[in-house]
Every structure is written in C-alpha cells, then in structure tokens.
Amino acid sequence: MLRTPGAWTFLLPGFAARQPFAMLTIGIVLLVQHTTGSYGSAGVVSAATGVAMALFAPQSGKLADRYGQRAVLVPGVLLHAAAVSVLVTLALAGAPLWALVVAAVPTGASVPQVGPMVRSRWAAKLQGSPLLATAAAFESVTDEFTFVVGPVLATALCTGVHPAAGLIAEATLTLAGGLLFAAQRRTQPPHGRLERHAAEEHVSALSVPGVRVLAVALLGIGTVFGGMQVSLTAFTEEIGNPGANGLLYGVFAAGNMLAGIACGAIAWKIAPRRRLLIGYTALTVAAAFLWSAHSMVLLGGLGLLVGLCIAPSLITGYTLVETLVPASARTEAFTWLTGAVALGQAAAVSVAGRLTDAYGSTAGFLVPLGGTALALITLLALRSRLSPPAQGRTVARGVGHRVSVTVD
Known part of the structure; x- marks a missing residue:
C-alpha cells in the first residue's frame, strides 16, 4: 500500500495537519482551566469548538468534493491559525466566558479536515483494490497515533512551558502541514466540477x-474521547500528579493504535x-468500568482496554462508507463521521x-458509558440500514481478500 505512487507526498504533511483534532480540545481545556480555575468553563469553551467543527466539517467536505481540496484547505488553515491566536489572547487577558465561547466558534469551524481528505485520496487511488481495506486500517492507526502524540505533546507544553504553548504548537503544525498538504496537487482526487456525471455530483452523503x-456510532466514540480527556485531567489533579495526564491518555490512545494495526x-x-x-x-462494556478505577495503574489498564475496543469500530465505520456512498460524495461522508466524533x-x-x-x-x-450505550442501542435498532445498495458488487472482506456479493 505504501508503495502506491505519490502516497508519501500526502501522508507526511497530512500527519502534521491532523494534529488539531488531537491537540485542540485538550489544549483549550488546560488553558481555560488554568485561567478560570473551572473545568466547567473549560468544557463550555471546548464544547463550542467541537460543535462548530461538527457543523462546519461536512460543509468543508462538500466544498472539497465540488471545488477541490486545495481550494478549501488553504483559506481554512490561515483562518484557523488566526482564530487560535485570538482565543489564546483572550484567555490570557482574562476575558469573560462569553468572549471565549465566541472566539471558540471560528476556531472549531476552521479546523482543516485533512483526515477525510487523505481517506478520499486513498479511495481514489485504490478504487476496486483489496488494498483499500488496508488503507482504512492504516488511516485509523495514523489517527490514533496522533492521539498518542498530540495530547502528550499538548500536556507537556502546557504544564512544562506555558499554559498557552499547546494551542500555539497546534496552530503552527496546522498551518505548516496544511499548506504542504494542499500543495500536493497530483494526488488530489477529481472534484465535482471536473466530473462528467452531473447526476452523481449532487448526491448528498447524509x-x-x-x-x-x-x-451516531461515531458520535458515541466521540463521547469516549471527550469524557476521557476531562476526567483524566481531573483525576491526575486529584492525586497531585497533573503531569501524568498525558501519559494516561497516551496509554489509552496507544491501545487504540495497536488495535488498529491488528485490524489491518x-x-x-x-x-x-x-x-x-x-x-x-465490547467498547460499551469496557467503558462501563472506568468510573470504578481509583489508582493510576488500574485506570491505565482500563484505558488501554477501552482504546483496544475503539479502533475496530472506527475502522469498520470508515470502511463501510466505501460501499454505501458514491465517490462524488465520499469526502463529505468522511467529514460527517469526523464531525460526529467532534x-x-x-x-x-x-x-x-x-x-x-x-x-x-x-x-x-x-x-x-452513557454515550456508547445510547449509540449501541441505535446501532442494534437500525443495523439493517448499514447494508449496501441492492446490486451486484465486489467488497473487501480483509487484507488481500475480496469476494463478490449480490444483495437481494
């Protein structure tokens, strides 16, 4: 898969540009909690960022499908760097909560959707290839590796250098990585204005x-990420070892990454x-025991177990998109899922x-626990909707294996 022509040209800058999703929330929580002394206020500001990201990400994906990734990404990363600068300045100046919330909206709305864009490039390059399933697993591993590196890096910078250092690093990586990624025009998938099939151009992923x-399923996974970030931060504060927050979250993300490698x-x-x-x-059952952990060792073990259960669900969810959504709306579909996580x-x-x-x-x-339980109920009730369109087609069953399936 990695020998695919042009793959490395978008993978390396794409990795740097993905850091917002891993660093932004924890960076905001640490900065706002430091300046206000309240996890509640930090949660409100971080939530405003996440909601804005969730609402605007699909629109970004739709525009990328229609006008091309570069046209959306370049102004997006410039706006994001400016918005983060404003948010940091307001927080350090002791601005009221409403001002921080207002600044958080463009910060979240402008987060570049590089992960979905990378997945869209893989889908375009490996269309009909058994390597597409491997690419889906690889992308999940890459996402989770950012969740190993990102929170640890943000926490270390915020606690060891300056409370705002995590967000400043996030904005810098986003700007540099995003512009380098946008410069890779040769691997950019064809967009709607270049496609001859106008009828397919207007298909909405949603x-x-x-x-x-x-x-809904990935929204539940998002509650695991958000709940773990705040609760681990509070737990390490309670035991008098705030620096261990990045380590514990890194163990959780490492479990996710290891499971992703195995799935691929x-x-x-x-x-x-x-x-x-x-x-x-399995994810819901594992999350049910988090509240009972009262030591770093036990919490680390449970966090590892929860992480191991996340990757199979994420990988399978993104893999199902290939069979459910036409190519012209695939970036939009990926951004809906990413937005749901946010x-x-x-x-x-x-x-x-x-x-x-x-x-x-x-x-x-x-x-x-609450988020995954509600999502699991929805999945069980509506599982029939995850079947692909009723027509003969070929789908991937695993790495190196494909099978023809006719759906009646």
Missing part, C-alpha cells in the same frame, strides 16, 4: 441512511456490519466538565 447510523493485518471472515456491532458492544467529544467535554466540578472525576467517567 441522504444515505447508513451514513446517518454511522454518524487480519484477513476478516466476519462481515463489516457484524464486526461493527461486536466491536461496539460533536460527541464536545458534548462529553461539557457534561464531564460540569460533573467533575460538582462530583469529581469519578462522575466524569460515566459520560463515555
């Missing part, structure tokens, strides 16, 4: 029932829809922040 179901290496014989249901059930993360940060302020970190760990 009109596909399966995409809406997958969005396995030749699956289980259908994707069934894999998603099994993986999501929305779930935003809601979880806000709720967990308030619960933590009132009852401590134990209450905050209940948020991932």
Whole structure:
C-alpha cells in the first residue's frame, strides 16, 4: 500500500495537519482551566469548538468534493491559525466566558479536515483494490497515533512551558502541514466540477441512511474521547500528579493504535456490519468500568482496554462508507463521521466538565458509558440500514481478500 505512487507526498504533511483534532480540545481545556480555575468553563469553551467543527466539517467536505481540496484547505488553515491566536489572547487577558465561547466558534469551524481528505485520496487511488481495506486500517492507526502524540505533546507544553504553548504548537503544525498538504496537487482526487456525471455530483452523503447510523456510532466514540480527556485531567489533579495526564491518555490512545494495526493485518471472515456491532458492544462494556478505577495503574489498564475496543469500530465505520456512498460524495461522508466524533467529544467535554466540578472525576467517567450505550442501542435498532445498495458488487472482506456479493 505504501508503495502506491505519490502516497508519501500526502501522508507526511497530512500527519502534521491532523494534529488539531488531537491537540485542540485538550489544549483549550488546560488553558481555560488554568485561567478560570473551572473545568466547567473549560468544557463550555471546548464544547463550542467541537460543535462548530461538527457543523462546519461536512460543509468543508462538500466544498472539497465540488471545488477541490486545495481550494478549501488553504483559506481554512490561515483562518484557523488566526482564530487560535485570538482565543489564546483572550484567555490570557482574562476575558469573560462569553468572549471565549465566541472566539471558540471560528476556531472549531476552521479546523482543516485533512483526515477525510487523505481517506478520499486513498479511495481514489485504490478504487476496486483489496488494498483499500488496508488503507482504512492504516488511516485509523495514523489517527490514533496522533492521539498518542498530540495530547502528550499538548500536556507537556502546557504544564512544562506555558499554559498557552499547546494551542500555539497546534496552530503552527496546522498551518505548516496544511499548506504542504494542499500543495500536493497530483494526488488530489477529481472534484465535482471536473466530473462528467452531473447526476452523481449532487448526491448528498447524509441522504444515505447508513451514513446517518454511522454518524451516531461515531458520535458515541466521540463521547469516549471527550469524557476521557476531562476526567483524566481531573483525576491526575486529584492525586497531585497533573503531569501524568498525558501519559494516561497516551496509554489509552496507544491501545487504540495497536488495535488498529491488528485490524489491518487480519484477513476478516466476519462481515463489516457484524464486526461493527461486536466491536461496539465490547467498547460499551469496557467503558462501563472506568468510573470504578481509583489508582493510576488500574485506570491505565482500563484505558488501554477501552482504546483496544475503539479502533475496530472506527475502522469498520470508515470502511463501510466505501460501499454505501458514491465517490462524488465520499469526502463529505468522511467529514460527517469526523464531525460526529467532534460533536460527541464536545458534548462529553461539557457534561464531564460540569460533573467533575460538582462530583469529581469519578462522575466524569460515566459520560463515555452513557454515550456508547445510547449509540449501541441505535446501532442494534437500525443495523439493517448499514447494508449496501441492492446490486451486484465486489467488497473487501480483509487484507488481500475480496469476494463478490449480490444483495437481494
């Protein structure tokens, strides 16, 4: 897969430009909590960023499908760097909460959707190839590697250098990586204005029932990310070791990354829809025990277990998009899923922040359980919508394995 012509030209800058998703929320939480002394206020500001990201990400994907990735990405990263600068300045100046929330909106809305854009490039290059399933797993591993590096880096900078250093580094990586990624025109997938099939150009990804179901599933995964970020931060503060926050979150993300590597290496014989249901059930069960951990060792072990359960669901969800959505709307579909993660993360940060302020970190760990449980119920009730269109086609069953399937 990595020998695919042009792959490295978009993978390396794309990795740097993905850091906002891993560093932004934790950077805001640490900065605002430092300047206000309240996890609740930090959660509100972070939630505003996440909601804005969730609402604007699909529109960014739709524009990229229609006008090309470069046309959307260049102004986006410039706006994001400016918005982060304003938010940091206001926070350090002791601005009121409403001003921070207002500044958080353009900060979240301008987060570049590089992950979906990379996935769209893989889909264009590997269309019809068994390597597409491997690419989906590789992208999940890459995403989770950013969640290993990003929170640890942001926490180290905020606690060891300056409370605003994490956000400043995030904006710098976004700007540099985003512009380098946008410069790779040769690997950019064809966009709507270049396509000859006008009827396919106007297909909306959200009109596909399966995409809406997958969005709910990834929204639940977002509650795990958001709930863990706030609750781990509060837990390490409670035990008098705030610097351990990055380590614990890194263990959680490392579990996710390791599971992603395993998923990419396995030749699956289980259908994707069934894999998603099994993986999501395991994730919900694992999240149910987080609130009971009262030591770093136990919490680290449970965090690792939760991380191991996330990757199979994420990978399968993104893989299902290839069979459910036409190519002309695929970037939009990926951004709906990414936006759902951001929305779930935003809601979880806000709720967990308030619960933590009132009852401590134990209450905050209940948020991932609630979010995944509700999403699992939805998945079980609407699992039939994850079936692809009723026509003969070829789908990937695992790395190096393909099988023709006719859906009646």
